[in-house]
Amino acid sequence: MALKKTPTAYTPLAERMRPQDLEHFYGQEHLIGPGKILSQLIQSGHLVSIIFWGPPGSGKTTLGTILAKHFQLPCVFFSAVLSGIKEIKEVMAQAENHRRLYHQPTIIFIDEIHRFNKAQQGAFLPYVEKGDIILFGSTTENPSFEVIAPLLSRTKILQLKPLNDQVLRRIIQEALEDPERGLGQLKITIDDQALQTIIDYANGDARRALNTLEIAAQIAPDKHIKPAHIREALQQRVLLYDKKGEEHFNLISALHKSIRNSDVDAALYWLARMLHAGEDRLYIARRLVRMALEDIGLADPQALALALAAKEAFDFLGTPEGELALAMTAIYLASAPKSNRAYAAYQKVMAEVEEAPFEPVPLHLRNPVTPLMKFMGYGQEYQYAHDLPEATTAMETLPDKIKGKTFYQPGPHGLEKEIKKRIEWWTAVKEKLRRQEQEKNKAN
Numbered sequence: 001m002a003l004k005k006t007p008t009a010y011t012p013l014a015e016r017m018r019p020q021d022l023e024h025f026y027g028q029e030h031l032i033g034p035g036k037i038l039s040q041l042i043q044s045g046h047l048v049s050i051i052f053w054g055p056p057g058s059g060k061t062t063l064g065t066i067l068a069k070h071f072q073l074p075c076v077f078f079s080a081v082l083s084g085i086k087e088i089k090e091v092m093a094q095a096e097n098h099r100r101l102y103h104q105p106t107i108i109f110i111d112e113i114h115r116f117n118k119a120q121q122g123a124f125l126p127y128v129e130k131g132d133i134i135l136f137g138s139t140t141e142n143p144s145f146e147v148i149a150p151l152l153s154r155t156k157i158l159q160l161k162p163l164n165d166q167v168l169r170r171i172i173q174e175a176l177e178d179p180e181r182g183l184g185q186l187k188i189t190i191d192d193q194a195l196q197t198i199i200d201y202a203n204g205d206a207r208r209a210l211n212t213l214e215i216a217a218q219i220a221p222d223k224h225i226k227p228a229h230i231r232e233a234l235q236q237r238v239l240l241y242d243k244k245g246e247e248h249f250n251l252i253s254a255l256h257k258s259i260r261n262s263d264v265d266a267a268l269y270w271l272a273r274m275l276h277a278g279e280d281r282l283y284i285a286r287r288l289v290r291m292a293l294e295d296i297g298l299a300d301p302q303a304l305a306l307a308l309a310a311k312e313a314f315d316f317l318g319t320p321e322g323e324l325a326l327a328m329t330a331i332y333l334a335s336a337p338k339s340n341r342a343y344a345a346y347q348k349v350m351a352e353v354e355e356a357p358f359e360p361v362p363l364h365l366r367n368p369v370t371p372l373m374k375f376m377g378y379g380q381e382y383q384y385a386h387d388l389p390e391a392t393t394a395m396e397t398l399p400d401k402i403k404g405k406t407f408y409q410p411g412p413h414g415l416e417k418e419i420k421k422r423i424e425w426w427t428a429v430k431e432k433l434r435r436q437e438q439e440k441n442k443a444n
Contacts, residue, residue, distance in 0.1 A: 013175060013182065013210045013211070014214075017175050019066065020069065028059055031160070038063065038067070041067070042067070042070055047107075049135040049136070050064070050158055051137045051152070053159050053160065054159060054160025056208070056249065057204070057206045058160040058161065058205070060160055061111065061138055064107075064136040067107075067136070073134070074095075074098060074104075076109070077109050078110045078111065080112040092127050096127065099131070105133055105134050107136060108133045108134070108136065112138065113138065114140070114143070114146035115280060115283065124151065125151055128155075146286075161204075162204020163204045163206055167206075168198075168204070172199070172213055175213060176189075188220065191225065194216070194226055194229065194230045198212050212230065212233050213225075216232070252274065252287055254266075255330070256287065256295075259330065259333045259334045260291070260338065264334040267334040271284070271326060275323055275326075282311070282314070284326055285310055285326060288310060288311075288326065288330065289304065296339065296414075297340060298339060298341070299411060299414030299416050303333055303336050307333070309325070310326055337413035339414065349407040352402065356401070362396065362399065362400065363377045363378055363380065365382065366379060392433070393430075410423065
């Protein structure tokens, strides 16, 4: 299917208002403008494979479309929900043949690339390597977790941000005024309060804002949109469930927050709502794994094992039997002790490394694999922990500039209570060994 479609009278407003070039694309200033990466790509004339990562309605598909149009390359759209290996192989064969005949690659745009499994993602890899295709992928999920490493290493990750209020206001005003693509011919006006309500509700999502505006315009009898019309439009929207839209994210948010709040019944309810609506079961399984990592962590490491087992069980059993594994996991996660201390420690240490990514490894921790390295002091004064009765040593193992820093602080719940005792015990042993070492040095 070609990526670009010609808008018609029946095309949703959000699709009709989709920008066709960077000049009319609003927001994402960190990617667009003088010296920014997307502008540089266009100026250089050299296109690379890209993963567009960002929240709904932030412009992922639009930016991919603009790039494809600018470079005038054939473009094929894939839905990760609807496309299978057979279709992938057929399109890859066509792309391979096109490059052989016309010496140009085909752009393959994969919507929701995180929904493709490893085998499906891997099917694109040889064609990316050979240059038969340029891969564009859009995802709302962290590509580090959802895209296979070989494909990730061959693509540029561009992270998009939610659109701010000023950008959303500009998009809405343009939709109201544009007589060809927007609502300009209808001469519709809008209260400032109603406009702000749309912006607040959109929460950075241009598609959500324009969909709400379109419904409100249809139900405003005097062509003047008031706050009451926005409220009515929002009531109409919540009756629908779009697997890529707002209600999809509302329900997964409710499930996640119910589990975080240790409410078993609410967790089961929101899970059932998602299953009943036809949500992708593997998407739910992935989110349960994420909850086990972020909200339970080391307070109960068994939670992660159970969440991973639930994914395997669903893969093995399918629907509907495999859904019981998801329900069991939701119950376990909601009732488990909670801790985000490991997650917080990870964020803290990553911030430290980003601030100072090149702190040298202490010489005593380096492996002297050559005589020259040994001569330079590599490995000197290293102490092998298993040689000591305490099975630890007094030596420092952090870089000199961050000695004594603490990244992980265990919480008071579940297994972390025991982990805290262990850390305190090891700390006391190391302090004792350091004092003994200092006394020994003084005696000498």
